[in-house]
Every structure is written in structure tokens, then in C-alpha cells.
Amino acid sequence: MTTVARRKAAERSAGDGGETAAALIPSGPSLQSLREAAAGCRACPLWERGTQTVFGEGSARSGVLLVGEQPGDMEDRTGKPFVGPAGQLLDRALEAAGIDRSRAYVTNVVKHFKWEPRGKRRIHQRPDAREIRACLPWLAAEIDVVRPEVVVCLGATAAQALLGSSFRVTRERGRIVASPLAPRALATVHPASILRIPDEAARRAELSRFIADLSAAARALG
Template sequence: MAHVARRTAAGRDPGAGAETAAPLVPSQPTLPSLREAAAGCRACPLWERGTQTVFGVGAARSDVLLLGEQPGDMEDRAGKPFVGPAGQLLDRALEAAGIDRSRAYVTNVVKHFKWEPRGKRRIHQKPDAREIRACLPWLEAEIAVVRPEIVVCLGATAAQALFGSAFRVTRERGRVVASPLAPRALATVHPASILRIPDQTQRQAELSRFIEDLSAAARLLG
């Protein structure tokens, strides 16, 4: 795995000089041991504001791994990824595409909710490069354990974590490509972006495109 090879035993990425979670990853990881280790992760400051680490969920061997950006407000409180409105839309789209979510592994690049207060609400903030880099060893370990046939990146943050900052979802959307961490990967939009479209007709059209993207992954799995 390309990212792992560049890390030192001290958990630093020599290209960036930032602390990462690498020292916390068990030497012979399983999903339960990774989840337990990640619960105490302090590799970046996001743990100070998040309610808890929101680790991935799903079978230890899954053909498809669904990768989002970070947990949202509801996920932070529940301790599980994609349980809010975006997760509900994802469930409907997966069903329409012929992918059984119960047989998929679902996770995020960043495992803590990054937010800022706005009145009584907690408003999502995009994780920065340091926070993504710090959290990346958890994702690498998850993929190594789950060994999915395809990783479906939901949104730009997920896709760029896998392919680098030059990757553009708008250019590569829906196309199955080789991945450094799994045999295949596919990038599409994050379901939350569909929910933010105010026009109902446009929102439905974007949902249809989203289902088409997921269907491409389903066809690959047979």
C-alpha cells in the first residue's frame, strides 16, 4: 500500500512532517481490534470536539467498500457512519443499484466530526489535509482487512484521499479505475450534495446519475 510504505515507525509521513495514527494500528489488525484502537485516537485535534470516534461498519469481508468524507452530526452522536439523511438517501440509491448495504463495508476518511457552532446547531466543516493525513492509516488498515473488490468514493474528499489532490470527481465520475489500495475504485458525488440541491427536478436528476454510478460498481461485482 503506497501510503503505508512512506511512513516511519514514529508515525510520521516524511513528505509532510505531520503526526499520523500509524503507531496506533495493531500489527495484525482485525476490524474489532482496529475499532477498539481507533476509539482512543488523538492523532489530530478533531477528537477534542467530536463526541466519539465513528469507525466503519460492515462485514469483515465485503466486495464493496463505500467511503465518505467524515461523520456528520447524527453519525457523531450515534457512533455509526451514514445513519442520517445522507445515509438514508444512500440506502435507497444502493437498493436501486442492486447493492445490498448489509453486505458492504461503510466508512469515512476522517473518523471524527469536524464542526463549528452556529447558534444551537453544529455545522459541518471540511477536514483539512493534516487531519486527513493523520487519519489515513485507519482507512488503509480497514481496506487491508476487508479486501474489497471495489472502493466507491463518495465525494471529492474521499476520492482525493485515495488518488491525490489532483483527482477531480467531475472529470472521472462513474468510471471504474485502478486503485492503489484496492483492485478497483469508482468516484461519485456524496449523497449529502444531492440533498442540498434546492430544485426538486434537478435533485431527482442528480439522484438518477448517482444510482447510475453505483450501478457501474454493481455490474463489476456481477
């Protein structure tokens, strides 16, 4: 599937209406040219709130591409995806599942941090449909360049953006499903949701399920 076809498929998954970053995608893109172009993206208002664009990072020819919702506070400050507490938990889970993060590619559906102030803290806000749709051409282009065998959607926002608004992680998590963007796709929870579980025993159980889901992706790599 071509970059244009992937981009259109991604936009259909998110719904219609509104401006997108499609016109900013360079011809014959590489990860470097995409990263440079995305740095100046103004396709939605989130650039006014975020410190910087947080583009994907990892191997340019990875068998697995992991995609979350959006960068968090630490990612916004450093410009790197999945480096905060959720990213550290993801690293441990990937290792337990037999996936080398240095050989994977990690990114987000939305490339700017959406937040609201609460005292001195910046509190995460979920991106809306317009913001997701505006940013999807970047993700479609990343997938086209990396050409992963398996796309792992971390959380409902990523899963519904790529697999359709009717997709439910609670019903389909850990299962290999068809995707217009990659040979195989799998959805699981976002690691941040595990960190929010207050009960230690429940948190350990959910982490075990998360590792099992990632292990299914590892097996799909063959």
C-alpha cells in the same frame, strides 16, 4: 498489498508532513481490534471536538467498500457511519443499484466530526490536509482487512485522499479507475451534496446519476 504498503500509499495520496495514526494500528488487525484502537485516537485535534470516534461498519469480507469524508452530526451522536439523512439516501440508492448495504462496508476518511457552532446547531466543516493525513492509516487498515473488490469514493475529499490530489470527481465520476488500495476504484458525489440541491427536478436527476454510478460499481463486482 500489505497493510503497511496500503498505509504508505494512502499517505502519499494525501501528501506529507505531520503526525498520523500509523503507530496506533494493531499488529495483525481485525475490524474489532481496529475499532477498539481507534476509539482512543489522538493523532489530530479533532478528537477534542467530536463526541466519539465513528469507525466503519459492515461486512468484514465485503466486495464493496464505500468511503465518505467524515461523520456528520447524527453519526457523531450515535457512533455509526451513514445513519443520518445522507446515509438514508445512500441506502435507497444502493438498493436501486443492486448493492445490499448489509453486505457492504461503509466508512469515512476522517473518523471524527469536524464542526463549528452556529446557534444551537453544529455545522459541518471540511477536514484539512493534516487531519485527513492523520486519519488515513485507519482507512488503509480497514481496506486491508476487508479486501474489497471495489472501493467507492463518495465525494471529492474521499476521492482525492485515495486517488490523488489531482483527481476530479466532476471529470472521472462513475468510471472504474486504478487504485493502489484495491483492485478497482470508482468515485462519485457524496449523497449529502444531492440533498443540498434546492430544485426538485435537478435533485431527482442527480440522484439518477448517483444510482448509475453505484450501478457501475455493482457491475464491476461481477
